[in-house]
Amino acid sequence: MKALVHVTLKPEVLDPQGKAIQKASAQLGYDSVRAVRQGKVFELEIDAADEEAARRLLGELCEKLLANPVIEDYRVVRIES
Numbered sequence: 001m002k003a004l005v006h007v008t009l010k011p012e013v014l015d016p017q018g019k020a021i022q023k024a025s026a027q028l029g030y031d032s033v034r035a036v037r038q039g040k041v042f043e044l045e046i047d048a049a050d051e052e053a054a055r056r057l058l059g060e061l062c063e064k065l066l067a068n069p070v071i072e073d074y075r076v077v078r079i080e081s
Helices: 016-027 051-066
Strands: 002-009 039-045 072-080
Touching (some): 002 051
Antiparallel strands (some): 002 039
């Protein structure tokens, strides 16, 4: 199975990289960019019996490895066979 996972900073956590991207966008003339929050995208290929097992495995991976649950949220975006 293939899975796509997004990891982003929690809303209450400051995002200096996102702020820098927003400012650079304005300097390049893209004044319509009002805010940026950066994150990470993970594409994984996993072996799982079904989607439920895949979601369980992905949750464990995110909690223990892919995300820092203190400051980051994660979301399984897609699972494909």
